[in-house]
Amino acid sequence: MNTFRHRLEEERKKKGLTQRGLAVELDIPVSEIAFYELGDKKPNLDTLNKLADLFGVSTDYLLGRSDQRQNINQQIKDVLSKDPVLHEFWEEISRREDLQLLFKQTRDLEPDSIYRVIEIIKTIEDEERMKYGG
Incomplete structure (x- = not known):
């Protein structure tokens, strides 16, 4: 086929x-x-x-190489489109190789769960910046 x-x-x-x-x-x-x-x-x-x-x-x-209609980056962008702070954060971290595997794992999650994952990553990053003065 x-x-x-x-x-x-x-x-x-x-x-x-x-x-x-x-x-x-x-x-x-x-x-x-x-x-x-x-x-x-x-x-x-x-x-x-x-x-x-x-x-x-x-x-x-x-x-036909995937049954996922959108690539994961576009899917995440769509989920974050209504939150400018998280959308900007996503743009910043989406290029990081150390997080690429994590993002691929979100492809089967519901939009609310994807949003929460990015929100948690941002919270951890913010805490690290405050902790180490970055």
Whole structure:
């Protein structure tokens, strides 16, 4: 089964787009969309990224490499979007290699639990800064 072609068609229809409409959105020939959905062709990296952005899903999801619709970073950003302090903190710590494994472990948690995990990390970081004058 070609997961990409099925997920592409499914996401396109969810968005209420025809093949022609999607082609216009991506500025590519409609025949490209038809080839993708028939499984005769795969998009280049640029087009794949545009599709993922348009549908609000990860490229891994579109390619069938994951059943997780969004990548974990986007999922966490969405959860923290209403809390500017934690959102800014997330932007700061999301680049830290020592915490990457921890963030991957949150992918199966409910949004409230993800929020609490980030809140706890921030509390610990704040306590460490105060304790050591950092």
